[in-house]
Amino acid sequence: KAGVTQTPRYLIKTRGQQVTLSCSPISGHRSVSWYQQTPGQGLQFLFEYFSETQRNKGNFPGRFSGRQFSNSRSEMNVSTLELGDSALYLCASSLTLSSYEQYFGPGTRLTVT
């Protein structure tokens, strides 16, 4: 069974721009969570999506948003990029809503200049 895939793997953007990251979960998994990983803050929970609805959100500003499609694929959007948004963005999929058994993708490395 294929794992979680994320596209693109690497991205360079300029301050003030917006960016969209994509995540395809493991086949059959219906929940997608997003995490941000930085050297300073470590791994932090962004949000979880299930049945095309955001179910929970971490402590991030409204510039961070996402959505989920009927096939469980998810996108994450960051608007008005700041230098501090440079990070590895990880997507994790799980079988059901609020399942803590999460399987991670390789991540998208975002660099904001």
Next chain:
Amino acid sequence: AQSVTQPDIHITVSEGASLELRCNYSYGATPYLFWYVQSPGQGLQLLLKYFSGDTLVQGIKGFEAEFKRSQSSFNLRKPSVHWSDAAEYFCAVGGGYSGGGADGLTFGKGTHLIIQP
């Protein structure tokens, strides 16, 4: 609020030697506990998990971990390390629910494992 502490930022172990990575957590109820490994430029791979039951759990790649409620610990062990085990190891805790969904995993800062030949 839940939290995870990994006291060792770096650990150096000789190939073939045993390994123990420490993890302490703070959580009000019975936690779900996890160990993940991350190789450079890669995502996180789940090594093992504890939800309930037997406090000694076996994982992939020969790793095991023991849940000790009295010490709020979930240390990761391996009897004999291989050079390919060099990576970043993360302990995580979960179990909270609010707003209609899971609160997400809370991760420790990670332990960087270096293997000496």
